Amino acid sequence: METFFNPPSVAIVGATEKPGSLPGIILKNIMDMGFKGRIYPVNPKYQNVFGLRCFPSLLDIPDAVALTVIAIPAQFVVDTMKQQAQKKIQYSIIISAGFREMGAEGTEMEEKIKKISIENNIRILGPNCLGILDNYTNFTTSFLPWERVSKPQKGSLSILSQSGAFAIALLDLATQEGLGIAKMVNYGNRMDIGESTLLPFLADDVHTKVIAIYMESVDNGRKFLEVAKECSRKKPIVALKVGKVAAGIAAAKSHTGAIAGRYEIYRAAFLKSGIIETNGLEEFIDGVKALSMQNPPKGNRILIVTNGGGFGVIVADHCSENGIELPPPSDHLKEKLRSKFSRFYVVNNPVDLTGSACDEDYYNALKTCMVESNEYDAAIIIPLMAPKGMTEKVVALISDIMKLSGKPAVICTVGGTFTIKVKQLFEACNFPVYPSPERSVKAMATLLKRKLLQNGHPLT
């Protein structure tokens, strides 16, 4: 697998400087990323492409080549594969579309490629995909220009996605949410390499802490179950399964030729293998974000602290819906809190610091409840930034005291420009921030699910 992510040498078939050409953009993206391996443009039309020597065909390259990247029209791919077999190149990423997802003719071409690859022991990623982005080896086969798609920062999240558009959207979302990326793999039609091969590789990848999977179908059900079970013991896996119902299943078939299969079977498999399933794009990215930034809480005793009473009420409602427990503080703890705060403040769970709250009130509430007491395992903190008493300093105060407590927290805050600035400051301190009460609650629920799994409990 390593060769797909860190090839010592790569041939870009069809490379050109012509604007808008896929192989051209891919070559440019690889060079822009600062990839250190050898790069061989292949195109009979040119002597040089972007300053690199260009070869008429794969067979003309004098050195050994580890990997080809093929992004030429579908009807020319079979011939390229034949050359690749002759040159004994063992790995190929086929970006080109126009195969199985296009019906009979495309399926036939795909079968021919498959035959060549099996006979010559060539491993294939794709076709109909974006391929790879590795943020540590600086290798990519993405054909999307960086001025349209955020170049993600280095981090610990790795993404497996059957859909290219979805993979790209996740890169953008990750950047917006302050999340760093380790690896992204989009395998499209998944002729050969799929989830079952990639998952064990990511399980052992030192840079990957959390794995996010978008799936329409799975390559090999039995093997996937096995490797997912093994992998989820080490690292959280969060999945978004789409093509669940008739309309979606039909759409998935048109999209990647995937036979989505019965959703109930997937659901059972996820539960059995310790995969955390999410419903919809936001729950998916929110869960991934929580798991990337915070550890699971030791137990299910959650404290809400807010300066917006209404938000406390909504969070409390959603906690109940999501099986999160909100025990009230003990009389002793209430006394301690009362001694620190104005009599207007509501000393309960939620702790309501009201519109009069200042930064230090958050510090004091969290110190009293999360550090000096052992009544709570984690906190949902809702600092609303509209009142004058609230400033950017609240970020360092909350971050310091929560880190001292050793307990996890998720943040919810809603507001305009100033709030967005505060969100980014929290995320720079590794606290996941959510723009609605319900999303912060679901993120906490995801952390709790991970804890159950770590304790060996099956999900239900």
Place this chain on the structure above:
Amino acid sequence: METFFNPPSVAIVGATEKPGSLPGIILKNIMDMGFKGRIYPVNPKYQNVFGLRCFPSLLDIPDAVALTVIAIPAQFVVDTMKQQAQKKIQYSIIISAGFREMGAEGTEMEEKIKKISIENNIRILGPNCLGILDNYTNFTTSFLPWERVSKPQKGSLSILSQSGAFAIALLDLATQEGLGIAKMVNYGNRMDIGESTLLPFLADDVHTKVIAIYMESVDNGRKFLEVAKECSRKKPIVALKVGKVAAGIAAAKSHTGAIAGRYEIYRAAFLKSGIIETNGLEEFIDGVKALSMQNPPKGNRILIVTNGGGFGVIVADHCSENGIELPPPSDHLKEKLRSKFSRFYVVNNPVDLTGSACDEDYYNALKTCMVESNEYDAAIIIPLMAPKGMTEKVVALISDIMKLSGKPAVICTVGGTFTIKVKQLFEACNFPVYPSPERSVKAMATLLKRKLLQNGHPLT
């Protein structure tokens, strides 16, 4: 009611230039908004406040006064009310907190004020509230500085909110979502004026097209049901009821002293009176946004158009979950579409224009399906902006052709900086944009609910 929103003259009790003082910020906000009525600062300490003549007490004001705004500490409010009664001022907005929500002592003070108001026929908004923002009369009693809270643009959405923090958050969200505001009312402890009085007023307000209500409890169940039924015939009402389950009900009691009551009763009342209920902050603002920007579709035949197949699949899944029908195009319509597009494009529902899509493809797909054919009532459009073929021009093309069709559409798009720019362009054309598939589907479901109500069908 008019006097609360457009008082010919208003006295600000406790007005001062001292930074951070509530009456001071309120006075400044009123002046900043450009309010045209007469303003009387009241404070025995000063001769002038912000250049206006200041009076030692309400009784010293030589003219008649229509409304008082009271934002002084709770223990001084009773005396002020006595003066107000003597001066025969008929309306009062009491911003001050520290009443019923604080237990027995506060309740006692609140009862005293209530007694004075009943005996002297004084109508009261509050206490424990932000009061009013009217974007057409430029009157406000908000005590939050505009550098922290977005000053909303003029528009057609009016907000009723028991929670102040929530009302403020909605103002910020509305600005982010490109939504204009007509009126905002936050009534906190709701000693006198509440939903049942405000709703008929908004029903007749020329500037209000859509009404959003945040409620922990209701002032008068029977009357509310009656006025809501009447109002929802004219204008959509979207509600977020919080304090639904034990934890939330307890939190609501601490917050505004509200007895949240049994949620099932509320649910039944909403259904009966034609109020569209939403679950969570995002569904609430998303539904309000859809209803403010688009008309309900004539029927439930929805077309999905996308250039990201995976997104089409997720939207299709969520459509099924939300009762939205996705009929495939007729053979005739499929033929027409096929004649216009590359053979790679998927001509079905979703129409998948693939990563090769350009702006004009959207125009052609929508023209063929929404203008030249009568097979669909509305569209969920998912333009992903990562591919080079997609530019800002897609906004005008989609907007023009959908306006020509006379049918509503909601937009889903996910991405980075460029996508956010495109979102704002769509919203300037009155197309609601959502950052996830599931939210765009729920927004369309809200439009469909409104159509059912207009047709006289009860919601279920």
